[in-house]
Amino acid sequence: MIARKLFIGLAALAVASPDFAFAEDATVEVQVVDAMNKLFGAHAGFRAFHAKGIVVQGSFKASPEAASLSKAAIFDGSTIPVTVRFSDNGGFPTIPDGSADASPRGMAIKFQLPDGSEADMVTNSFKVFPVSTAAELRDLFLAAAASPPDAAKPTEIDKFVAAHPSVAAAASTLGTPDSFADEQYRGLNAFVFTNKAGEKQAVRYVIEPERVVHLDPADAQKRDPNFMIDELKQRLAAKKVTFTLKAQIAAPGDPTNDPSKPWPEDRKLVSLGVLTIDKAVANSEEAEKKLLYLPGQLPDGIEPSDDPMIDVRNGAYAVSFSRRNP
Numbered sequence: 001m002i003a004r005k006l007f008i009g010l011a012a013l014a015v016a017s018p019d020f021a022f023a024e025d026a027t028v029e030v031q032v033v034d035a036m037n038k039l040f041g042a043h044a045g046f047r048a049f050h051a052k053g054i055v056v057q058g059s060f061k062a063s064p065e066a067a068s069l070s071k072a073a074i075f076d077g078s079t080i081p082v083t084v085r086f087s088d089n090g091g092f093p094t095i096p097d098g099s100a101d102a103s104p105r106g107m108a109i110k111f112q113l114p115d116g117s118e119a120d121m122v123t124n125s126f127k128v129f130p131v132s133t134a135a136e137l138r139d140l141f142l143a144a145a146a147s148p149p150d151a152a153k154p155t156e157i158d159k160f161v162a163a164h165p166s167v168a169a170a171a172s173t174l175g176t177p178d179s180f181a182d183e184q185y186r187g188l189n190a191f192v193f194t195n196k197a198g199e200k201q202a203v204r205y206v207i208e209p210e211r212v213v214h215l216d217p218a219d220a221q222k223r224d225p226n227f228m229i230d231e232l233k234q235r236l237a238a239k240k241v242t243f244t245l246k247a248q249i250a251a252p253g254d255p256t257n258d259p260s261k262p263w264p265e266d267r268k269l270v271s272l273g274v275l276t277i278d279k280a281v282a283n284s285e286e287a288e289k290k291l292l293y294l295p296g297q298l299p300d301g302i303e304p305s306d307d308p309m310i311d312v313r314n315g316a317y318a319v320s321f322s323r324r325n326p
């Protein structure tokens, strides 16, 4: 039911762009961004997805356990500066923060390493992803775009949701937080750590806030359209915000190639360290334009798993970046 509401909501918001070029012979990376632009419209200068956001800064300090799992420089225990972008879901740059369609919220982290290189972690507030592959995500957006409020029932999105139970499962894990600081974020795609001894371990990231606070959806919708963006700036002016970065440890046989398949709840969570956010950047609108987060931009010691979605995400984020910075 929630899934129907979520994606029918997207369809109702859709800026019908029936003439938007959709090339059948394009790569899936291009097609998925085309499908986003078709559903949400293309908004010059903004991301095709997670278009509305706020850029903040802070640092990460790893726990001793992190270095035993991965030799990555971000886990060596030194204080690593980070630039984080929190965002609302969807391709509308002015989506109200209290809208049910604004979840999942995004949290993208850029670690600035001492050697001048960067490593990224791109997470959101789904506990499990709605689809298994990038091609399915493309088809979900196309189905939503083909289902305006006056479409004959069952609509294309009704049919897609009925055929993909993982969409309802994922949507049921979402809430509307009272703050970007009061939400849990997950990496969903699996990555593989290598430690100094050469041992490998598949993990999924979980980013735990100090507390999770979800609003009643009706209350959330009555709030100011920018209440979460404004709240974060005010909170950071008064105090720091912290999150604990954790790794969920896969057991042999846990699926690493499909983010719609959760691992059992009792899988061990290891604290990798504490992320402290201490200030909002002065001009977030300008800062976010230049920022490109890539889920596959990784330091030595962290590799992509066998999930092909990670590679497609890299390509699609680059396509979106080149459209917003022509």
Ligand code: HEM
Binding pocket: 032, 033, 046, 047, 048, 049, 050, 053, 085, 086, 087, 105, 106, 107, 108, 122, 123, 124, 129, 133, 134, 135, 137, 186, 187, 188, 189, 259, 291, 292, 293, 309, 312, 313, 316, 317, 318, 320, 321, 324
């Ligand atoms: C096939 C799967 C996916 C595709 C094709 C996709 C595509 C995209 C695209 C095109 C953007 C805009 C990028 C830009 O202009 O910089 C984006 C942003 C984003 N995506 Fe995804 N995405 C996928 C899966 C995911 C997953 C699994 C997560 C979280 C675990 C996620 C979280 C985010 C976040 C947080 C942003 C905003 C990044 C920022 O603040 O710059 N996406 N996605």
